[in-house]
Amino acid sequence: MVSFVLRRILTLIPTVFGISVLVFLMIHLVPGDPAEMMLGERASEQALQELRRELGLDQPLHVQYGLFVSRLVRGDLGRALRTNEKITTEIAERFPATVELSLAAMVFAVSLGMLAGVISATRQYSIFDYSSMLFSLVGVSMPIFWLGLILMIIFSLNLGWLPLSGRLSYNVHIQAITGLHLIDSLLTANWQGFRDALWHIVMPAFTLSTIPMAIIARITRSSMLEVLRQDYIRTAKAKGLPPRLVHYKHALKNALIPIVTVIGLQFGILLGGAILTETIFAWPGIGLWLLNAVYARDFNAVQGGTMLIATTFVTINMIVDILYAWINPRIKVS
Amino acid sequence: MDGEKPHSPRAEAFRRLRRNKTAVAGLAIIVLFLAMALFAPSLAPHDPLEQSLYAKLKPPVWQRGGSWTHVLGTDDFGRDLLSRLIYGARISMVVGVVSVSIALFFGTLAGSTAGFYGGLLDNAVMRLMDLLLAFPSILLAIVIVAFLGPSLQNAMIAIGVVSIPRYARLVRGSVLEEYAKDYVQAARALGASDARLIFVHILPNCLAPLIVQTTLGFASAILEAAALSFLGLGAQPPTPEWGAMLANGRALILRAWWAVTFPGLMILFSVLGFNLLGDGLRDALDPRLRE
Numbered sequence: 001m002v003s004f005v006l007r008r009i010l011t012l013i014p015t016v017f018g019i020s021v022l023v024f025l026m027i028h029l030v031p032g033d034p035a036e037m038m039l040g041e042r043a044s045e046q047a048l049q050e051l052r053r054e055l056g057l058d059q060p061l062h063v064q065y066g067l068f069v070s071r072l073v074r075g076d077l078g079r080a081l082r083t084n085e086k087i088t089t090e091i092a093e094r095f096p097a098t099v100e101l102s103l104a105a106m107v108f109a110v111s112l113g114m115l116a117g118v119i120s121a122t123r124q125y126s127i128f129d130y131s132s133m134l135f136s137l138v139g140v141s142m143p144i145f146w147l148g149l150i151l152m153i154i155f156s157l158n159l160g161w162l163p164l165s166g167r168l169s170y171n172v173h174i175q176a177i178t179g180l181h182l183i184d185s186l187l188t189a190n191w192q193g194f195r196d197a198l199w200h201i202v203m204p205a206f207t208l209s210t211i212p213m214a215i216i217a218r219i220t221r222s223s224m225l226e227v228l229r230q231d232y233i234r235t236a237k238a239k240g241l242p243p244r245l246v247h248y249k250h251a252l253k254n255a256l257i258p259i260v261t262v263i264g265l266q267f268g269i270l271l272g273g274a275i276l277t278e279t280i281f282a283w284p285g286i287g288l289w290l291l292n293a294v295y296a297r298d299f300n301a302v303q304g305g306t307m308l309i310a311t312t313f314v315t316i317n318m319i320v321d322i323l324y325a326w327i328n329p330r331i332k333v334s
Numbered sequence: 335m336d337g338e339k340p341h342s343p344r345a346e347a348f349r350r351l352r353r354n355k356t357a358v359a360g361l362a363i364i365v366l367f368l369a370m371a372l373f374a375p376s377l378a379p380h381d382p383l384e385q386s387l388y389a390k391l392k393p394p395v396w397q398r399g400g401s402w403t404h405v406l407g408t409d410d411f412g413r414d415l416l417s418r419l420i421y422g423a424r425i426s427m428v429v430g431v432v433s434v435s436i437a438l439f440f441g442t443l444a445g446s447t448a449g450f451y452g453g454l455l456d457n458a459v460m461r462l463m464d465l466l467l468a469f470p471s472i473l474l475a476i477v478i479v480a481f482l483g484p485s486l487q488n489a490m491i492a493i494g495v496v497s498i499p500r501y502a503r504l505v506r507g508s509v510l511e512e513y514a515k516d517y518v519q520a521a522r523a524l525g526a527s528d529a530r531l532i533f534v535h536i537l538p539n540c541l542a543p544l545i546v547q548t549t550l551g552f553a554s555a556i557l558e559a560a561a562l563s564f565l566g567l568g569a570q571p572p573t574p575e576w577g578a579m580l581a582n583g584r585a586l587i588l589r590a591w592w593a594v595t596f597p598g599l600m601i602l603f604s605v606l607g608f609n610l611l612g613d614g615l616r617d618a619l620d621p622r623l624r625e
Contacts, residue, residue, distance in 0.1 A: 014461075015464070015465070015468055018461070018464075018465040018468070019465065019468055019469075022465060026477060026478070026481050027481065029478065029481035029482050030481050030482075030483075031482070031483060137356075137606065137609060137610065137613075138602070138606060140609060141553065141557070141602055141605040141606040141609050142602060143557060143560055143561065143564075143577075143580075143598055143601045143602060143605070145561060145564050145577075145580065146580055146594075146597075146598030146601060146602070147598075149580070149583075149584060149587060149594050149598070150594070150595065150598065152587065153587060153591055153594065157587070157588065268470045269470065271470045271473065272470030272471060272472040272473050273472070275472065275473060275476065275565075276472070276561055276564075276565070279565065280584075290473075290476075291476070291565060294476065294477075294480040294567070295566070297480075299480075299481065302477060302480055302481075306469070306473065306477050309469075309470070309473055310468055310469045310470075310473070313468065313469065313470055314468050
């Protein structure tokens with residue numbers, strides 16, 4: 001197990017190296033002069049020169065890459081054009097919001113998705129089965145940016161139950177410990193803050209969870225169906241065990257492996273979907289920040305943000321692989 | 335067998351497809367959208383770009399203040415929503431065809447050469463594909479468009495590039511599987527060139543998973559293009575693209591629910607159509623998955 005974990009961690013190195021090359025080369029996709037694109041047509045020649053020097057664009061390509069990597073390694077991504085803040089500071093401030101949103105979405109997706117999948121499988125071809133499978137088909141086809149808007153119209157504008165957007169009301173303060181509002185407010189016994197944070201996160205988290213939820217429901221159903229056909233399940237039923245016990249204890253446990261894999265894969269979808277969800281709900285996370293950098297043509301910030309998200313993504317995938325091998329020792333052989 | 339003649343594999347697949355209700359439903363939806371795209375000029379009651387100061391923000395016909403002139407209402411420029419939705423089908427179908435073609439072409443090329451020649455080439459190509467998969471796909475598409483500049487054309491390129499690895503992996507796997515079979519070795523012994531082996535002998539036998547992937551690829555291409563346009567990185571106003579229409583409708587969310595609701599429904603149903611057909615095709619073409 002230890003050698004597997006080490007080997008898997010080592011494969012991260014060439015991947016991150018590759019990502020850095022790709023992200024580095026992206027600025028050369030810009031048609032024309034990136035410095036001019038960033039500062040606008042009326043920028044003075046001096047300002048342009050300065051920016052080119054700062055970005056290293058006046059150097060040969062391999063030197064540029066060397067500069068890029070040495071800055072990355074030192075954790076220096078430069079300054080954001082709009083705010084002149086350090087990009088690393090800006091990212092660090094916003095990262096917890098994205099993490100909290102993704103985790104909350106995952107809670108929705110896993111709990112509702114697995115529940116729907118198990119019920120569908122145990123009552124195959126029932127009305128519930130058909131409708132939950134129809135919902136999951138609709139779920140994977142859902143433009144989540146549209147779903148978010150529709151939920152806003154229903155739950156904020158018409159019913160007035162949930163706040164329209166943002167992460168907290170302006171008059172609510174939560175002392176930062178982990179950066180995750182829901183957890184911090186619980187730790188400091190700040191009930192008003194907890195309620196406010198919860199009310200704000202429900203809609204964005206549900207929106208973000210639709211696609212993973214649909215996928216998890218489908219895989220749970222098919223994996224459960226396969227297990228339910230096996231002899232030991234028939235034996236357990238024949239012994240007279242209550243169906244609920246057989247389904248949730250005997251069957252689900254063995255159906256879990258493909259489900260866990262799929263859940264791991266969903267984190268990537270969440271990171272991508274977070275960009276859209278955060279835009280709609282004005283959620284102050286990394287996705288919204290990255291998009292604003294795109295709009296401001298702050299290529300430096302876009303590169304930094306992309307590097308960070310992609311690295312997070314491959315790291316999560318690595319952790320999932322390791323967890324998977326831990327749950328299912330057979331996998332290590334191959 | 336109920337006394338019928340034995341079916342060819344293709345006829346058998348087609349028969350299974352026809353029996354598969356989800357696939358038929360998906361196909362029906364797609365045909366509807368295709369017809370909308372093809373006959374947009376005769377179906378649309380108005381010019382999709384025509385503005386009218388007097389008909390701003392008209393509600394749909396069944397709501398107070400609505401009229402049959404604008405069945406689904408108008409947007410803040412007084413443009414007829416129904417006509418714009420119908421023309422939007424054209425754009426989405428083109429987006430699907432163009433970006434799937436890009437991905438299919440380069441993916442097949444990369445996957446088949448990698449699988450056929452193996453060795454260093456295989457390693458290099460597949461590591462590059464892994465690298466593209468190291469990004470969440472919508473993020474990579476956004477970033478590519480960010481650097482190329484926002485336009486529908488660049489969005490289609492970005493979406494195509496982002497989905498190349500899916501096809502490359504699939505084709506490589508199938509080529510590896512087929513390559514080991516006797517018929518390929520027989521053709522090689524008869525002196526067939528590499529290109530002939532790949533394109534005439536091997537690829538036609540790898541078609542089934544590729545067809546499924548292509549169908550599902552249409553769904554994700556339409557969805558991703560709408561997302562990019564919604565973010566202002568794809569089709570630019572006044573193009574009647576569904577995602578761009580939603581972005582415009584978002585500003586009207588308090589006053590005109592119809593400008594938000596209908597473009598989204600179009601995206602949802604067109605994507606659903608391709609997903610349904612893709613699922614059905616998988617069941618029909620891949621007997622291994624049959625229950």
